[in-house]
Amino acid sequence: MVKAIVGACWGDEGKGKITDVLAEDSDIVVRFQGGSNAGHTIINEYGKFALHQLPSGVFRQNITNIIGNGVALSVENFLKEVQSVVERGVPTPKLLVSDRCQVVMPYHKELDGMEEARLAAKSFGSTKSGIAPFYSDKYAKIGFQVSDLFDDKDSIMERIDHVLGLKNVLYTELYHQKPLDREEIYEKLMEYKEALAPYVADTTTLLHNAVKEGKTVLLEGQLGSLKDPDLGIFPMTTSSHTLAGFGCVGAAAPPTAIEDVICVTKAYSSSVGSNTEPFVSELLGAEGDELRRRGGDKGEFGATTGRPRRVGWFDAVATKYGCMVQGATQVALTCLDVLGYLDEIKVCTGYDIGGKITTDFPVPALLDQAKPVYETLPGWKCDIRGITEYGKLPQAARDYVDFIEKHIEAPITIVSTGPKRHEICYRK
Numbered sequence: 001m002v003k004a005i006v007g008a009c010w011g012d013e014g015k016g017k018i019t020d021v022l023a024e025d026s027d028i029v030v031r032f033q034g035g036s037n038a039g040h041t042i043i044n045e046y047g048k049f050a051l052h053q054l055p056s057g058v059f060r061q062n063i064t065n066i067i068g069n070g071v072a073l074s075v076e077n078f079l080k081e082v083q084s085v086v087e088r089g090v091p092t093p094k095l096l097v098s099d100r101c102q103v104v105m106p107y108h109k110e111l112d113g114m115e116e117a118r119l120a121a122k123s124f125g126s127t128k129s130g131i132a133p134f135y136s137d138k139y140a141k142i143g144f145q146v147s148d149l150f151d152d153k154d155s156i157m158e159r160i161d162h163v164l165g166l167k168n169v170l171y172t173e174l175y176h177q178k179p180l181d182r183e184e185i186y187e188k189l190m191e192y193k194e195a196l197a198p199y200v201a202d203t204t205t206l207l208h209n210a211v212k213e214g215k216t217v218l219l220e221g222q223l224g225s226l227k228d229p230d231l232g233i234f235p236m237t238t239s240s241h242t243l244a245g246f247g248c249v250g251a252a253a254p255p256t257a258i259e260d261v262i263c264v265t266k267a268y269s270s271s272v273g274s275n276t277e278p279f280v281s282e283l284l285g286a287e288g289d290e291l292r293r294r295g296g297d298k299g300e301f302g303a304t305t306g307r308p309r310r311v312g313w314f315d316a317v318a319t320k321y322g323c324m325v326q327g328a329t330q331v332a333l334t335c336l337d338v339l340g341y342l343d344e345i346k347v348c349t350g351y352d353i354g355g356k357i358t359t360d361f362p363v364p365a366l367l368d369q370a371k372p373v374y375e376t377l378p379g380w381k382c383d384i385r386g387i388t389e390y391g392k393l394p395q396a397a398r399d400y401v402d403f404i405e406k407h408i409e410a411p412i413t414i415v416s417t418g419p420k421r422h423e424i425c426y427r428k
């Protein structure tokens with residue numbers, strides 16, 4: 001059976017922790033989209049890790065970890081990350097890279113940086129890992145698949161020339177840089193070929209066979225629903241699909257095999273996006289600073305960028321929508337422990353758009369006009385960190401979970417009470 005673990009909102013919901021926990025009963029964990037711009041924080045017996053590209057099953061020896069065809073593979077970061085987990089005492093993980101995965105080229109990163117600089121104040125807050133140029137090339141059919149690296153030199157050179165015909169116009173005319181050199185690109189591709197050779201596999205057939213054999217497969221998403229280019233807050237989105245539905249494509253799994261979609265959401269809102277992005281329930285000033293300081297493991301700062309995350313009250317409108325488009329069968333609510341300091345907790349239960357109250361998440365063009373409608377609940381005013389039995393949570397905390405569940409219209413089955421693996425309660 002296939003399960004997907006995906007984010008309900010803007011990302012950073014704690015998917016890494018939940019995947020690490022659920023990986024225990026799994027055979028295979030697959031990353032199906034995104035690239036090394038992700039940052040999944042995991043704290044376990046080996047220490048604290050921010051995994052950027054590796055699937056969160058790498059800490060368990062019984063698991064096969066797959067970089068699926070939907071991922072933007074940065075070979076340099078992949079190798080660095082494998083080395084860094086092994087250096088920190090994790091036994092060498094079982095890792096495979098799909099032969100249909102495409103590689104992020106050095107020029108993708110350069111183009112990402114040059115475009116952000118060109119946009120200046122209007123930039124999208126890219127992590128400059130080359131993700132947008134990478135996916136643009138994939139859909140423009142000028143990307144390099146891992147399997148292409150094993151082609152003969154003439155064919156590869158022909159493809160390089162085709163790519164450079166386009167890229168060098170951008171390099172010289174738009175960004176006023178030196179043109180790219182075809183030999184250097186070829187050398188780079190050969191470097192990637194050699195480095196990836198031990199990992200490359202036909203993961204498409206492997207995964208379909210695994211499903212037939214009844215193995216448990218976890219599809220691990222990056223970011224969340226609102227960052228999906230189609231159903232999110234375009235253009236403040238990422239460049240790959242963040243939805244469980246895309247998991248079947250990005251991991252190469254049969255769509256009918258996904259039986260469980262675990263949507264992860266924080267007990268408050270956080271977003272690492274740029275300040276120009278709409279964020280209806282944002283908390284600013286001292287209140288926001290305090291929540292940011294207390295949030296997550298050591299404050300709400302991006303695992304990849306270190307950027308302070310914007311924070312706010314729980315947004316039930318956005319989360320209901322996020323769970324709906326993911327097709328959530330269950331919800332994992334993380335960071336409930338963070339709210340223990342508050343006398344009262346607000347929840348955004350509706351949006352006021354031009355005087356009309358709605359609980360349905362609007363299209364991006366209307367989102368800027370949305371004003372939050374809040375309901376206020378009492379806080380529980382105590383430390384619940386590490387509680388592992390749902391019944392032992394204070395009544396006010398359980399009421400808060402019930403309230404959220406009613407508004408997001410999806411069953412909350414897991415409540416996380418701390419960043420560590422064991423700090424978790426199962427509700428139903």
Ligand code: GDP
Pocket residue numbers: 007011012013014015016017038039040041042043223295296297298303334335336337338416417418419420
């Ligand atoms: P991901 O990208 O969805 O995996 O999320 P991140 O790792 O970027 O952000 C989640 C942050 O919250 C990390 O710092 C986690 O260690 C932390 N975290 C996860 N679950 C909990 C929890 O239940 N309580 C607290 N306090 N922190 C948590």
